Amino acid sequence: MSEPLGTAGAGAWRGPAIGLLDLDAFFASVEQLDHPEWRGRPVIVGGSAERRGVVSTASYEARPYGVHSAMPSYQAMRLCPDAIWTQGRFARYRELSAKVMSLIERETPRVEQVSIDEAFFDVTPGRYSREDPVLICKRIQERISDLGISCSIGLGQNKTVAKIASERDKPHGLCVVMPGQAAEFLAPLPVEALSGVGPSTKDRLKKMGIRTLGQLAQAEVEKMRRVFGVHGPKMVQRAAGRETSKVTSIAHRSTPKSVSNERTFSHDLTSRRDVEAAIAHVSALVGTRLRSKGLRGGEVTLKLKFDYEHTRTIQRPLVPETDDERDFGRVAKELLSDLWSEGTPVRLVGVMVSGFGGERSSTQLALFDVGDGQPNQPPVSRGRDSGRDRDAKRRLSEATDSIRSRFGAGALTLGYDLRLKDTLSDTISNNHDGMSEMPGS
Known part of the structure; x- marks a missing residue:
């Protein structure tokens, strides 16, 4: 102790x-x-x-x-x-x-x-x-x-x-x-001790000559803002032990910042059809949880992991906000070409929906906490479905949710699920609503 x-x-x-x-x-x-x-x-x-x-x-x-x-x-x-x-x-x-x-x-x-x-x-x-x-x-x-x-x-x-x-x-x-002793406690620690500082951010700080939280606490705030956006000054404040925190009870917890899911595959996906099927599969899992929470998001993020060391993400706004995987999943597929070329092995696919109530992320730090974040793209509108078509699709999604909730996730299998049969890893799925269900240490 x-x-x-x-x-x-x-x-x-x-x-x-x-x-x-x-x-x-x-x-x-x-x-x-x-x-x-x-x-x-x-x-x-x-x-x-x-x-x-x-x-x-x-x-x-x-x-x-x-x-x-x-x-x-x-x-x-x-x-x-x-x-x-x-x-x-x-x-x-x-x-x-x-x-x-x-x-x-x-x-x-x-x-x-x-x-x-x-x-x-x-x-x-x-x-x-x-x-x-x-x-x-x-x-x-x-x-x-x-x-x-x-x-x-x-x-x-x-x-x-x-x-x-x-x-x-x-x-x-x-x-x-x-x-009164927070600054002394934090100063000698490496910058990666700060939650939210992943490998990419660590490397960028290292290039600035910042390796410890003590050095980060002394960094020029405006320079940090130019390099990291709004997260720069916040990192300086946290590294100095000056953060002001509020603990919010479950009963009063605000809307989560994101809802996401990611799946690892037992063998690499290399064809576009397989990767798009994986995006559809993961998007459906996210859509079900969005609807269960009554949330509609204004931004979708696609995450691809190529091997144990290389991961990339890209995000794009959605207009209007949606909880339908047919909408945000379609946009995620459109983003695929910006991250991946056919034949490149993909071992993990992740989809995140955020921007609830108009809030949208602006930097890589707000994503899956991995490197190689990509800049925001112009907003993407939904397809030109008629109101009747959208209502029909909505009823179909809600019926699917009801069946799976009552009889289990495997009670209803769609085409993209069949395509991925026997390819999913048996590791416990990493899915979270603004918080991770995977343990630390």
């Missing part, structure tokens, strides 16, 4: 107190909880190597072998041949995740779940409790341990500090950054 920059006492905390709880190796820990004979042994939750799967979570016993999340399954099997493998049980993970969130809600109504295994919470003294925030965090850890799993918690004055602190002392760590 680490409290590196001071230890709070009764009445010692001044100002906001925000925690980030991160369940340790969550999927693997649940499997070890439910299979006592697996405890103390390396456990990997992920897709099979034969179907080009990737590691979702590796237990801490597997990590000394070099296994980590998002690693190709074939590589993990080579590094740790004696590991126990399982494809995972998402319903069980959701069940335990819900219990964890209810434990946090016993302490504060301000709980913002950002993924299946992470949540921010506000324990500012005097807001909901007069108790020391550190003591509250320790009690949350103890109650989660009683469930048979563990968590790590970062505590600071804003979300950025809490997030980075939560990764400081895993597993079952508690890292406390006292008020």
Whole structure:
């Protein structure tokens, strides 16, 4: 347990107190909880190597072998041949995740779940409790341990500090950054410690001579704005520990910024017909979730992954806003030629719809957090369907949603699904609504 920059006492905390709880190796820990004979042994939750799967979570016993999340399954099997493998049980993970969130809600109504295994919470003294925030965090850890799993918690004055602190002392760590000490805590860390700074942004910062958060905090704001747009000044502010954060409870959560889905394929797609079928398949998954949430988006983003190191994205506005995959899926297909030429192997396809209520992203940082983002293109209008045609298509989409909701995703198979039969990876699908369901560490 680490409290590196001071230890709070009764009445010692001044100002906001925000925690980030991160369940340790969550999927693997649940499997070890439910299979006592697996405890103390390396456990990997992920897709099979034969179907080009990737590691979702590796237990801490597997990590000394070099296994980590998002690693190709074939590589993990080579590094740790004696590991126990399982494809995972998402319903069980959701069940335990819900219990964890209810434990946090016993302490504060301000709980913002950002993924299946992470949540921010506000324990500012005097807001909901007069108790020391550190003591509250320790009690949350103890109650989660009683469930048979563990968590790590970062505590600071804003979300950025809490997030980075939560990764400081895993597993079952508690890292406390006292008020006024955020800048000292952040300064020596590499820029990629800041969420949202992916490989592309890291490389651009490196070319500017910026390698640490301390250097980023001292960067010229206007220069950062010219290079990174509106995200530039925000990065400087966050790196300096000056971010102002608000934890929004589930009941009061604003509309998600995006809804997306991506699928990995067991073998590369090289023909245009196959890649377009994949776009249609993923778009349909996104469309179903958009309609279930009553959301219509004004921007679509297409993501293609060619191998483990090379990913590209491109986005385009939609006019008018839509929740129909026939509309945004068609535009995503039109964007294909800007990213890809026929014959180039594609291993992953992703589609994201954003821009709800007129908000649209402006830079790569707002996308899938990968490099090679492309500039916005002119808005694209829907085809010239008559009102009667659109109503008929809408009823068809809603009927499809109803059948799949009632009888399962496989109850209704369309042409593009048949074309992709036996090509999908068996890794748990990475789909999210402004937050990722895939675990961290």
